[in-house]
Amino acid sequence: MSALLVAGLAVTAAAQDWPVARGNAPMTGNSATKLNFPLELAWTFAAGDKAKREGVIAESVVQGGRVYVGSQSGRFYSLDLVSGKELWKVEKKGAFEGNAGFAGDLVIAGCVDGFVYAWNKSDGKEVWKFETDGEVHAGVNIWTGPDGKLRALVGSYDNKLYCLDAATGAKLWEYETANYVNGAAAIFDGKTAFGGCDGTLYILDMEKGTEVKKIEIGAYIGNNIAVDKGVAYITHYGNKVVAYALSDGAKLWEYGDRDFPYYAAAAVTDGWVVAAGRDKRVRGLERQKGEEKWVFRTRGDVDSSPLICAGATVLFGSNDGFFYAANLSTGEETWRYEVGAPVKTAPAVAGDFVLIGADDGNIYCFKNGKAAESK
Numbered sequence: 001m002s003a004l005l006v007a008g009l010a011v012t013a014a015a016q017d018w019p020v021a022r023g024n025a026p027m028t029g030n031s032a033t034k035l036n037f038p039l040e041l042a043w044t045f046a047a048g049d050k051a052k053r054e055g056v057i058a059e060s061v062v063q064g065g066r067v068y069v070g071s072q073s074g075r076f077y078s079l080d081l082v083s084g085k086e087l088w089k090v091e092k093k094g095a096f097e098g099n100a101g102f103a104g105d106l107v108i109a110g111c112v113d114g115f116v117y118a119w120n121k122s123d124g125k126e127v128w129k130f131e132t133d134g135e136v137h138a139g140v141n142i143w144t145g146p147d148g149k150l151r152a153l154v155g156s157y158d159n160k161l162y163c164l165d166a167a168t169g170a171k172l173w174e175y176e177t178a179n180y181v182n183g184a185a186a187i188f189d190g191k192t193a194f195g196g197c198d199g200t201l202y203i204l205d206m207e208k209g210t211e212v213k214k215i216e217i218g219a220y221i222g223n224n225i226a227v228d229k230g231v232a233y234i235t236h237y238g239n240k241v242v243a244y245a246l247s248d249g250a251k252l253w254e255y256g257d258r259d260f261p262y263y264a265a266a267a268v269t270d271g272w273v274v275a276a277g278r279d280k281r282v283r284g285l286e287r288q289k290g291e292e293k294w295v296f297r298t299r300g301d302v303d304s305s306p307l308i309c310a311g312a313t314v315l316f317g318s319n320d321g322f323f324y325a326a327n328l329s330t331g332e333e334t335w336r337y338e339v340g341a342p343v344k345t346a347p348a349v350a351g352d353f354v355l356i357g358a359d360d361g362n363i364y365c366f367k368n369g370k371a372a373e374s375k
Contacts, residue, residue, distance in 0.1 A: 016081065016351035018062040021099035021139050022265065022305070023349075025187040026227040029267030029274075031349040034310040036369035037325060037335040039354060043084030047071040048361025050341070056357025059099040059139070059305075061107075062350035066121065068107045069355075069363060070096020076109060076117075078124060081353055084365055088124035092117070094135070098184060101140035103150040103166030110136030110154045116162070118152075118169060128169035134158030139184030139224070141192075142166060143206050151206070153192060155181025161194060161202075163209055173209030177202065183223040183265070186232075193232050193246070195221030201232060203246060215249045217242070223265035223305060233273055235262035241275045241283075243290060253290035257283075265305040265346070267314070272328060274314050276302035282316055282324075284331050294331030298322065304356075305346035317343025317356055323364070339364065 023030040048054040048071035060069040062081055070076035072095040078087040094113030101108050106118045106127055116130040134157030141153045150166035157180045163172045179197035186193045191212060195201050197220050203213040219238025226233040231252065232244045240256040260279030267274040273285040278301040284294040300319030307315045313334060314326045319342040325334040341360035348355040352368040 016062070016065060018060065018348045018350040019102050020141070021059045021061060021101075021184060022224060022226070022346065023307070025141060025143070027141070027184065027186040027224045027265065028226045028228050028269070029265065029305060029307050029346070030269055031307060031309045033349045033351070033368070035313050035325065035354070036371045038369055039335065039337070039366035040369060041337070042082075042353065042365045042367040044365070045077070045079055045084045045086070045363045046361055047075060047077055047357070047363050048073045050360040053359070054095070055341070055344070055359035055361050056363055057097050057344045058357065059346040060348040060355040060357070060363065061100050061102065062348065062355070063102050063121070067355060067363070068100050068121070069357065070100070070109055070111075071357070071361060072097065073361065078107075078121070079363070081350060081365075084363075090117075090119060090124050090126070097137045098139035098154075101142045101152060103142055103152060106166065108140050108152050108166060110138060110140060110156070112137060114156070116140075116152070116154055116164065116169070118166070130162070130164055130169040130171065132156035132158050132160065132162065134180070137182050141184050141187050143187050145207060153185050153187065155183070155185060155194065155196065157181070161185060161192075161204070163206070175202070175204055175209050175211070183221065183225070186225050186227045188227045193225045193227050195225055195234065195236075199236070201225065201234065201244065213246070213249055215244055222263045226266050226268045228268045233266045233268050235264065235266050235275050237261040237263075241266060241273065241285065241290065243273070255285055255290040255292065257292065263303045267306040267308045269308045269311055272308070274306045274308060274328070276304060276306050276316055278302070280318070280320075282306060282314070282326070284314075284328065296324070296326050296331045296333070298324065300342065303344040307347045307349065309349060315347040315354065317345065317347070317358070319344070323356055337366070
């Protein structure tokens with residue numbers, strides 16, 4: 001096989017991956033995939049149990065044609081991306097609510113039983129586990145250190161953020177906050193940014209775990225913070241969307257229209273910040289000043305963190321039981337699919353496949369529609 005063909009196959013495989021939650025380590029909620037509507041339902045998989053109220057709220061991650069995701073049933077799965085066929089599963093005595101992360105041959109995820117687990121991606125064999133002193137609801141993010149070694153970053157309800165050696169699970173450092181750490185930590189420029197129930201934005205050095213900056217936000221932060229071009233974009237329970245300069249901690253702008261909290265994380269791209277709230281609305285804000293440009297109304301709270309695709313389309317679910325697509329520029333509805341149960345997961349896009357989970361315990365996989373033929 002020629003080197004050119006091998007390189008081409010590698011690029012194709014990478015294009016089918018969704019290796020990092022929210023699309024990248026800074027967690028800005030972006031995908032390069034251009035979507036063509038309508039999307040077509042490719043398969044569903046029962047990962048949870050609707051009768052027991054064990055749904056799927058964790059975002060899927062995808063690598064090498066395999067989907068990796070856990071559910072509130074305490075089961076973590078590897079599924080075939082194209083068919084939805086189960087490849088392996090593990091069962092624990094706690095829910096999986098945060099996204100997993102990849103480190104070489106391992107997939108790593110935190111569990112509400114208080115442990116962080118690492119399994120072989122190929123067969124699900126457990127390689128290591130790390131015990132925290134609290135429930136782990138947060139997602140995992142991965143960083144490559146100056147020494148070339150991979151680190152896994154994850155928060156816990158013991159009020160700490162942990163940095164672990166991704167190959168062995170050994171603790172490299174921990175940082176203690178004043179309350180639960182619920183969302184995944186963003187990674188950028190050798191630093192991490194995260195918040196939690198103590199209403200504080202923390203900026204730490206990734207290698208040492210030392211504090212670089214601490215900014216009082218004043219309200220509970222339930223999800224990840226998005227970081228782009230030196231600015232942190234935060235949604236919080238104080239009913240606001242805010243932007244802070246990381247250089248000096250200055251508040252650049254604040255948006256708040258109604259007295260309803262934001263749980264979903266913001267999506268950020270050139271010119272736009274998209275925020276979804278528990279007032280049943282998704283908003284498109286102008287990035288520089290935070291001015292409202294459009295509002296999309298659903299019939300349920302929106303805890304599904306929006307995803308921006310190809311700078312043109314916004315994907316999100318709602319507690320009204322629908323999965324939506326809207327035009328990024330206008331906020332007009334492009335497409336919807338009736339799931340029939342609340343959709344709280346952030347969408348994941350792996351090549352031509354779009355994945356969500358729902359409170360009915362199912363994972364839904366959609367196939368990108370066919371592009372219109374040019375005349």
